[in-house]
Amino acid sequence: MESLVYNALKEATAMAKGHSDAKWSRRVWELKAAMSAEQFRVVYQPLLNLEKGELIGYEALCRGPAGSYFASPSVLFPLAEKAGLLYPLERQIRRKAVAECGDFLQDQLLFLNISPSVVKDPEFAQGNTRRLIAEYGLRPHNIVFEITERTAIHDFGSFRRTLQHYRKQGFQVAVDDAGAGYSSLQAIAELQPDYIKIDMSLVRDIDASPIKQALMETFVTFGRKIGAKIVAEGIETEKELRFLSQIGVDIGQGYFIGRPTPTGEGASAESIAVLAEKKTRGRPEPLHAVTIGG
Numbered sequence: 001m002e003s004l005v006y007n008a009l010k011e012a013t014a015m016a017k018g019h020s021d022a023k024w025s026r027r028v029w030e031l032k033a034a035m036s037a038e039q040f041r042v043v044y045q046p047l048l049n050l051e052k053g054e055l056i057g058y059e060a061l062c063r064g065p066a067g068s069y070f071a072s073p074s075v076l077f078p079l080a081e082k083a084g085l086l087y088p089l090e091r092q093i094r095r096k097a098v099a100e101c102g103d104f105l106q107d108q109l110l111f112l113n114i115s116p117s118v119v120k121d122p123e124f125a126q127g128n129t130r131r132l133i134a135e136y137g138l139r140p141h142n143i144v145f146e147i148t149e150r151t152a153i154h155d156f157g158s159f160r161r162t163l164q165h166y167r168k169q170g171f172q173v174a175v176d177d178a179g180a181g182y183s184s185l186q187a188i189a190e191l192q193p194d195y196i197k198i199d200m201s202l203v204r205d206i207d208a209s210p211i212k213q214a215l216m217e218t219f220v221t222f223g224r225k226i227g228a229k230i231v232a233e234g235i236e237t238e239k240e241l242r243f244l245s246q247i248g249v250d251i252g253q254g255y256f257i258g259r260p261t262p263t264g265e266g267a268s269a270e271s272i273a274v275l276a277e278k279k280t281r282g283r284p285e286p287l288h289a290v291t292i293g294g
Ligand code: C2E
Pocket: 045, 060, 061, 062, 072, 073, 074, 077, 090, 093, 113, 114, 115, 146, 176, 177, 200, 233, 234, 235, 236, 253, 254, 255, 256, 260
């Protein structure tokens, strides 16, 4: 009896494994096929200077083929990493972004997300991006490499050296998704980023949350002290935009300002109108005192 149960279990485990192996192989095969057919697209989301109401550039975001398992970058990149295809995939996306952005970029910035393992790759560091952008007439200063706070802080010592290396080559760097996890302001300061992109979890409904307001104001003060521009991402409403611009956040990004599109459409008329109107108003009153615990 015991061995019957044991055998049945063993068989079920082997079937499940076989099944997931087959699924895995199929996904990797599909990924390779999509890469060789160059089916990945890049969409561009505008970033707006909240003081002047001017477009400062675009963030390049990758999209897999519609309907595929890896249409979304949050599925795509972990899959590519596990399959050992991250480097060629990123290279393909970067080349595409740099080649396409010339159609709408006018001496503005192109923000490029870079995976941690690619950032530290010697081939990448030794200037293949510099050669790539030179080919398309862009200058390093127009490129901002985005590295997530999580990875930068996790492997802090080596990232600090790596980011310095890129800055010496003339590139700018941004710490992405800041404030989402366990932020270390000291570590961020030592990375000396040109931009700190605050995660959208701190932006959502900020107009109604005294704690988020306090955190965001802290980032604004901090950014001024260390010479980094503060970017708020994921701005979805007029209220959020109004509040963020009034407390001195430098740059905004989000659906209210503009969705990512293949042709790099600029900022929405609504968002520009909000900023124009703000100039005639003062600083917002704090909602109420922040009390934690009591
Ligand atoms: P991220 O760099 O933090 O990019 C912002 C994400 O928020 C994007 O999701 C964007 O479409 C989305 N977003 C922008 N505005 C709003 C908004 O107002 N509301 C909401 N709800 N979402 C908004 P996406 O394109 O799905 O990308 C997810 C993540 O995947 C990115 O987060 C980035 O870390 C990564 N990623 C995307 N493209 C690339 C790439 O080419 N290379 C690498 N290494 N990573 C990439």
